[in-house]
Amino acid sequence: MTSDELHNRITQLEAQFARPTPPPIGGQVSIPLDPIRHHVYTGDGGPCTTSLFGEQCAEPADHHEKHDVRP
Secondary structure (H helix, E strand, O other): OOHHHHHHHHHHHHHHHHOOOOOOOOOOOOOOOOOOOOOOOOOOOOOOOOEEOOEEOOOOHHHOOOOOOOO
16 A cells, blocks of 8 residues: 555545534434453452553452353
């Protein structure tokens, strides 16, 4: 890809991102979701000690997905 092609592609993407968000489709609603559990529990039975994005999880162990960890 040449530098001109790359510049044109970036310009097109910037134009797409600059467009306003379209209104919801009729009948479309948002639904509340629990926090996404995308990590394995770390800790000693107390609150989770995993740090994600600068914040400590601190959820109880039973709020995490259980993963079968084999040695």
